[in-house]
Amino acid sequence: MDKNLKRMATMHRMQVTGLELFYKQGYYNTSIDDILKELSLSKGAFYYHFQSKEDFFISIVQNLIVQKVYSMLIEPIEGKEDPFRTIDKCFENALETAEHNEYDYGFVLSNFMAEFNGRNEEISKYLRDIYRVWEVNLVTILQKGKTDGFVARHIDSEGVATYLISSFIGIRMLMVEGNSKMLSYQFMQQLRHYLASMVQQELV
């Protein structure tokens, strides 16, 4: 933690409100004034703390978005025993949280990835890094699952991780369109079906 308390407090408030609005309205569709109005702060305050809108957003990615993804999707999986049970629980929990969020606009990471893909390489890079950590994390637990006898040895951990991430990104996108309860239920059923097809069969 930095010592500079007031500074950090104001910056943090701006970042929190910034993420809220960027998430809700999109980056390009949200102006700095929108954020400042919400906080009753001035342009001067903003540009005292941040160099530009882009710099501001990157700080949000590194401070808030990273943390969100970690606590929701990465930490719940790290170092656990049974990969499939763990992934099942983690995804279920993530979907349930989204489902009960009245103001759900989708998966933070993929929303911004969609908005910046091919348009802002700098920001894309930071977002991509987060997704990579997630992927590595999944691959790790799957590999460990093989040696621990949970996961069939012939499966391709990287491929499974890719498929899991893909399906998660997609379902979160669909859920925003409404009917999220039904969708997440259907999704979890199929996910279980998919995972079940990869458990290590008992040696007879």
Add this chain to the structure above:
Amino acid sequence: MDKNLKRMATMHRMQVTGLELFYKQGYYNTSIDDILKELSLSKGAFYYHFQSKEDFFISIVQNLIVQKVYSMLIEPIEGKEDPFRTIDKCFENALETAEHNEYDYGFVLSNFMAEFNGRNEEISKYLRDIYRVWEVNLVTILQKGKTDGFVARHIDSEGVATYLISSFIGIRMLMVEGNSKMLSYQFMQQLRHYLASMVQQELV
């Protein structure tokens, strides 16, 4: 086809260029002037043909995007025999096309869904409609596949359709980040694995 040839030609040119830029840069990040500059046309021409930017975009959805999704994802599946083979081929073809597209910015439908979700209900509605047709289409072929003995009877067609769409949306998003060849290969392997687990077993 409308008779008004010149009218239709100009409108069409605007729509094509519009979709190109909206797809590449995003809707909110693309100005009407951007499009007009590309075509050496004036504001007057634009507002002679379209009422507003939103009206313009909706016409693009209804004319171009619908058609793109249909020809790539819906028609190749309609009325075919073996559902899993058909879906496999269709997805593989779609991914391959994307993979070889140097200027790939992701899945048109889901990109715009992400951009407008919760921000423009009008436009979201039209996009949602397309996705619904796709879903119904998948469910239909799966159900037919049951009676034809291709698909295990116990599976939930709606659930499978949702899962397929989710994973497709997700993988297309990931592919933009690069390494698309490897990603689409991994994806297809897992898709096949998933589909294979649902084939109707031979009655002994």
Add this chain to the structure above:
DNA sequence: AAAAAAACCGACCAAGTGGTCGGTAAGAAA
């Protein structure tokens, strides 16, 4: 309490934004 540094204010700027409107080419109808 005085001085210095940190935090914040808000008027201002140039460069856009979506959209309007009176006018003008060009092709079809008379």
Add this chain to the structure above:
DNA sequence: TTTCTTACCGACCACTTGGTCGGTTTTTTT
């Protein structure tokens, strides 16, 4: 050829955008 309609032009408008800067308040240091 004249008339009329369709298609298009581009200056203009009100408003918003990201960003600057000289100045003021608040906090910390001395």
